[in-house]
Amino acid sequence: MKNTQKLSLLNYAILGLLKNEPLSGYRIRKIFEDTAMGNYSSSPGAIYPALSKLEQNELVEKITDPKTNKQFFKISPKGLKNLKEWILKPIEMNEVEKKMNELLLRFAFMDDLIIEQQKVYFLETFRDLLVEHLNNLKAYYAKEANNLPLHGKLAFEHGIGSNKATLKWSLNALKEIIKN
């Protein structure tokens, strides 16, 4: 049996959108362009080839509305499975350090795809790794802040502040998830 293949972030972002409802390529582009949905490229040269590839791999299905004759893409069971596996992948330290937007995207698509227990586990792991990461950053700062040029120091402080905000967010999210 073939392993579930790895897809690019853009592909997962598309699958995540299609999870809720079928969309045209154009609608997907507009969502990436207009909304706060990440930094995923909305250029036709990225979206249409990505959709074709997803279709080839049978992760999405192209359907045509018989009335309007317009095309939509619908996520397939295989696509749903692939999306779910990506969302449930154990979080690694490396991701907390350098791939925060991917983790947030995974969280954003969890809704009806996994059970509460899995969501809680995700957030608790996220929180714990974030605390560890923050401690590393603070330790580095305490040791090196004096040696850094002012702008380097301030940029570093942004990193700390930003991670603190994310930690605070994760605690609140955990509360919200638990109280349903």
Added chain:
Amino acid sequence: MKNTQKLSLLNYAILGLLKNEPLSGYRIRKIFEDTAMGNYSSSPGAIYPALSKLEQNELVEKITDPKTNKQFFKISPKGLKNLKEWILKPIEMNEVEKKMNELLLRFAFMDDLIIEQQKVYFLETFRDLLVEHLNNLKAYYAKEANNLPLHGKLAFEHGIGSNKATLKWSLNALKEIIKN
């Protein structure tokens, strides 16, 4: 006269590091790999070709330590000019919305490259655009939060919290820059 060409973020990140001191390709890789320096790829397949290209364009110069026979890259006057122009580019709303890490990178390299007045102007523009962006996010949230699924809502809240932290940071950075 040729315009200063656009470079990829990775190229600017390299130039910014070389601004302080000559470094070997390997040292650059390790800095990207080990430190909190963004999410720039540290793979040899990215760094070495990038350095070659920078050298071809005369933005960096390859020098050899006569004692150890080791190679280093040094930023050239042309490279410095290019870096400075990138840093001084007027900030656009689009960047605040989707390219925060690029803006932070530009800030991190400002140090001795531009004068205080320019730094202050950068931060004030940044702050103003951020306030505007935050107002847009909040307005959207107020209108749509009820219609969003829980995870979408929470992910959106992360965006708001994260931008608030950045705004707070910018105010503090402004203070620090002014008091020198």
Added chain:
DNA sequence: GTCGACATGTAAATTGTTACATGATTTA
């Protein structure tokens, strides 16, 4: 004397950007 870190590179494949091209439909 071998293991890990230092050090530099290439090749193939993938991914994404930029620019172009075209046409339908809606709205002012």
Added chain:
DNA sequence: TAAATCATGTAACAATTTACATGTCGAC
């Protein structure tokens, strides 16, 4: 009816990832 938006795509190019390949140097 002109302009804007909807809608889909391709081609050339640039950038990056992944995997491979090779060799040095210091420490244990």
